Amino acid sequence: MTSPLTCPRCNSTEIIFHNYARKACGAIGTTAGAASGIASTLGGAEIGATIGFIAGPPGAFVGGIAGALMGALLGGAAGCITGVAVGSTIDAKVLDNCECKSCGHKFTE
Numbered sequence: 636m637t638s639p640l641t642c643p644r645c646n647s648t649e650i651i652f653h654n655y656a657r658k659a660c661g662a663i664g665t666t667a668g669a670a671s672g673i674a675s676t677l678g679g680a681e682i683g684a685t686i687g688f689i690a691g692p693p694g695a696f697v698g699g700i701a702g703a704l705m706g707a708l709l710g711g712a713a714g715c716i717t718g719v720a721v722g723s724t725i726d727a728k729v730l731d732n733c734e735c736k737s738c739g740h741k742f743t744e
């Protein structure tokens with residue numbers, strides 16, 4: 636966030652950033668990324684299971700879960716970053732992301 640940003644109507648520097656799209660897209664991206672992470676890391680789960688198999692059946696189970704979880708976390712993080720980037724662009728270009736606390740004027744950055 637680059638303040639000082641000033642209100643185009645009253646020149647106040649008391650500006651609120653809403654970041655609606657940023658938050659929404661971040662959440663959507665995290666969910667989508669986690670889902671695709673789980674799907675694409677069924678391979679990772681297999682690797683985990685294979686490594687865990689050395690430690691016996693319980694090891695294979697734990698290894699498989701760990702592999703799938705890792706995929707979900709990584710996918711979710713990647714999706715979140717993508718979603719936030721997309722949302723930030725929408726906020727900046729499309730929505731009235733900024734609101735002046737002094738006069739209530741809404742405007743884009």
Ligand SMILES: [Zn+2]
Nearest residue numbers: 642645735738
């Ligand atoms: Zn203002």
